[in-house]
Amino acid sequence: MNADDKTSLVIPEKVSFAVVGNDDDDVAINQTIEFTVVKIANSGFANLSDLESVTIPASVEEIGTNAFSDDYSLSTLLIATGSKLKTIGNYAFSAWISETFDLSSATSLTTLPVQLFLADGASQNPYVKNVVLPTSIS
Numbered sequence: 001m002n003a004d005d006k007t008s009l010v011i012p013e014k015v016s017f018a019v020v021g022n023d024d025d026d027v028a029i030n031q032t033i034e035f036t037v038v039k040i041a042n043s044g045f046a047n048l049s050d051l052e053s054v055t056i057p058a059s060v061e062e063i064g065t066n067a068f069s070d071d072y073s074l075s076t077l078l079i080a081t082g083s084k085l086k087t088i089g090n091y092a093f094s095a096w097i098s099e100t101f102d103l104s105s106a107t108s109l110t111t112l113p114v115q116l117f118l119a120d121g122a123s124q125n126p127y128v129k130n131v132v133l134p135t136s137i138s
Contacts, residue, residue: 006050007073013037013057013080040067042089049073058082061108065089072097079105090115096125102132110136 016034023029037057042064045051053076054068061084068074069091075098079085085106090113093101101117103109112133117125 006048007052008055009045009048009051009053010055011037011040011057011060013059038062038084040064042066043069046070052076054078056080056083056085058084060085062087063089063092065091066094067092069094071095077102079103081105084108086110088113088116091118093117094125097127099127099129100132101128101130103137104132104134107134107136109134112137 014034014036016032019029019031019033021029036059038059039062040056040060043066044064045054046066046069048068048071050073051068051071052073054074055078056063058080063085067089072095074093074096077093079102083106086108088109092113093116096117103112112131117128
């Protein structure tokens with residue numbers, strides 16, 4: 001999420017950071033290390049009240065419990081084509097406010113948690129009317 005736009009979050013497929021300094025033998029280090037994003041942490045983007053849209057790269061295999069919980073403006077989820085998403089944790093989208101939740105691009109997903117849209121103690125989400133499932137879920 002960039003500082004100017006607090007309503008959209010595009011999670012990158014890869015992240016990198018620079019290591020600059022000296023090692024124990026006083027040898028200069030100047031290296032860039034790159035990682036592929038494979039998991040969105042438990043509560044990783046929770047409680048972002050202005051967040052409306054999330055784009056998840058194909059590399060993500062797991063969305064943790066409560067990952068986007070209490071994001072009361074969240075109504076758009078874009079999952080990249082070729083998604084490797086296999087697991088979504090309970091309450092991951094507990095404050096989802098759109099009538100439709102589209103998981104059709106998540107073709108590696110085989111199950112959904114029972115409490116995907118529910119906040120703690122709630123018996124139903126009043127907004128969700130349609131869930132578009134990938135063909136991998138029967």
